[in-house]
Amino acid sequence: MLFPAHDLGSNDIFSREGNLASYIDRILLPGRLYLGNHDPEGILSTIPAVSTALLGMFTGEFLLSDYLKDKPLKRVLLMGIAAIILMAAGKLWNLVFPINKNLWTSSFVCWVGGLSLLLFAVFYLIIDVWHFKKWAFFFVVIGMNPITIYLAERIINFRSASNFFFGGISDLLPETWAPLVNAIGVTAIGWVFLYFLYKRKIFLKV
Structure with a gap:
């Protein structure tokens, strides 16, 4: 869909501020955008997310x-x-x-x-x-508490714990491998946390 618009903020339609979604958000939600000139969870982008x-x-x-x-x-x-x-x-x-x-x-x-x-x-x-089924137990533990780990990641600093336990390993590897090691470490620590809840039958549901 093409239409004339004012104050797109950029001539690049693929930039953060030069697209239709950001344009509509700046008109309807001025001063309330998460990134100043763009919001990844804005009005127009919510429709396809649904x-x-x-x-x-x-x-x-x-x-x-x-x-x-x-x-x-x-x-x-x-x-x-x-x-x-x-x-x-x-x-x-x-x-x-x-x-x-x-x-x-x-x-x-x-x-x-x-x-x-x-x-x-x-x-x-x-x-x-x-x-x-037996091999899928790793995923069962996560699937039984998806909301819990989603919220816990915002409260508990799993990344710092990963650096504490696995930081030495990433230091021994090439720099390009560090993000992978860190991601595996965060996942492992998060899974142990979920397994602790799983063994005690603690499940957060909506």
């Missing part, structure tokens, strides 16, 4: 329904086809409407939604259809 949530909800409704309940392989096939269609749509849309997480563009919704659905279909096949 679409992302709906994709997950529709997938859940599909699995809870009786449709193909006795034919799980066909369910996997349908999810795989839907995933490929979404990813293809995202890539094609990217030619005119770039995949951009910060703006949560519609092409980003299609691409990431399709990729997520494809991975979900693979895990559904392995765990629920083929019944290979």
